[in-house]
Amino acid sequence: MKRIPEPELMDSQDQVEAYAAADFADGNRAFSERVAEALAGAAAGTLIDLGCGPGDICRRLAAALPAWSIEGLDAGPNMLETAERDTVGSPHADRIRYRLARLPDPSLASSAYQAVVSNSLLHHLPDPSALWQAVVQLAAPGAYVQVMDLDRPDTPTAARSLVEAYARDEPEVLREDFFNSLCAAWTAEEVRDQLAQAGLALAVERVSDRHWLVHGRLPA
Template sequence: MQRILEPEVMDTWQEAIEYDAMDFTQVNRAFAESVIQLAPPAPATILDAGTGTARIPIFIAQMRPNWQITCIDLSENMLKIGAENIEKAGLESQINLQLIDAKKMPYPDAHFDLVISNSIVHHLSDPLPFLCEIKRVLKPAGAIFLRDLLRPASSQIVDSLVKQYAGDCNEHQKQLFCDSLHAAFTLEEVQQMIEKAGLENIKVYQSSDRHWTAERKI
């Protein structure tokens, strides 16, 4: 199945609200639990690229109170809801939200101990600049944890996944998930991009029936 691009930024207020309302709790918690296994609980600087409404960094901060997490996104409305979520969790001193393009980050070289990202890659027409920025801002021995959707082989599989995982959602939410699956990359495409970006010692694998993961321990 050919890749069909979707907008890079989900920036309407309605899209942000509907995205935050979708129940990703189980997936987000599993993501956070995987992340904390990659680095020791000692103080660390973390970058979350494409944080959305900050649900994942909230889970991470609750489990790792010594970590400082910088969260970036290009959607002002996502960040507005994220700020509300962080305030409700009482984590304003630990999580910093910034409106920044992950393809052109202002941070110095070798700045972060760990870079994470959930579901940003499929939004990018060309993820290579983003992956090259990860290599630049990450410390040489730093950890990486990236996860995103896999593009299915056929529209029939897309329909099946939407029915299975978004069956209880409204029509707009179902369409968002469907569009994201069409915009995703195959495992082979992800491996090729990571190699081209010069990211080394990365384990790339299919982590569910709809996700790929790329990781490296600190």
């Protein structure tokens, strides 16, 4: 089906609350474990999570990577307020910080991060090159990059089936967000083209019936 873009930010109070309360544990755990495996044995550094939302992945990564500093970046002030609130009291809070910024942002530091990760941001962006250019801008030579997002289904009916399969018991606001996100998502094929245009030699893998994952290291 043709892609249907959705609003870039999801920062209204009810969207933030529903999103922060939703159970994304399985996906976030799998995403974070894969990052931790890729960085096992690597020299410690600073990792940035682009579009970090309520910060669950930042906290998981801080727990899994005890020598690393973790930065979460997001354009939604309410999202970041929730992230800050939920990080207070975490045993890893001193290694996590949050930054309010909207990509693209040329004022962000160049080549400053030894790992750049992002989950479920790309489909929000009006221009997907904003994410890939941010990776080029922010990643240090040899940095590990991991990006995951939804893979747009072929038809709206297929998108509805995924909502039923994975969000049947979620609040209506979240079910609609999920359906709209599936319709706004880029396919793995489209992502391959975006990476080629950005000059990023990274692998694209389909990792579930609704997700693709981009991963790899930039040249040292």
